[in-house]
Amino acid sequence: MINKLAASELVLNPDGSVYHLNILPEDLADKIILVGDPDRVPKVSKYFDTVEVKKNKREFYTETGTLRGERITVMSTGISTGNIDIVMNELDALVNIDLKKKEFKSEHKSLNLFRLGTCGSVNPEIEVDNLMISENVVGLDGLLHFYPDYHFENEFSKNFLAGFPYQKIKEMLYFGEWSKKNAELFSDAKYIGNTATFPGFYAPQGRQLRLRSLDDQFLETLNDLGISNFEMETSAIYGLSKLLGHEATTIACVIANRRRGEFSADHQKAEKMMIEWVLERIIK
């Protein structure tokens, strides 16, 4: 195995920080909250007792501090699995690669990742402004096919593939699941379900403004195959966590019910409830 990484492969800033996240190894806690929206970062860190690091570049905003004596990081990823590819690889490099020597470390460190996102439900029974934990995920974004060592299947994935009718898209599907180690933290969640991650918000999620999407039954078909909700990051977070040896769980507030055509009347309130609910459970 090649162990010394070229400057073009592991790209660093002049201060030695990783290229996009713009942080150094000491800026990162082992427990990390990932949020899509950069504006959600201070909404999380306002609950911290101390904040020692505040850094940013592009859409990647990081704050690290302590809560009830435990070190914790909150970081924004921006939208979509393309960004998650950057976030996951650079987070892993920060803990598992010696950035000065550009060599892999002999000891592996596992990070504990919690995505706090928003999502749209495709089950008419799932009420907006409640929380959904992603137990299984199907990726329709294709990212993990660029990592040939990735393979994941379970009962959910087998049943989903057997029933999936869109032949052109079937080839790009891949699957993942939540961190079983963290599952008990969230056992009292209102909804624990199966998430579909898409490479877009409009036609990929069946929305039609001036352009048509695949078909008018898209939401119903996916719901019949066991999907509860749609969003744009979890497949890559779960897939890359499995490959790199990290624990990951997605918690999202349902802000849209796509089958009923409803959108949250106050999604800021739902977001606040999610942040408090998660912090209560991940830091005792």
Ligand code: R1P
């Ligand atoms: C789309 O509006 C964005 O919202 C959801 C989707 O996954 C996508 O990133 O998550 P966040 O609220 O975390 O960004």
Ligand code: URA
């Ligand atoms: N985020 C998404 O990706 N889709 C929705 O419908 C709502 C939030």
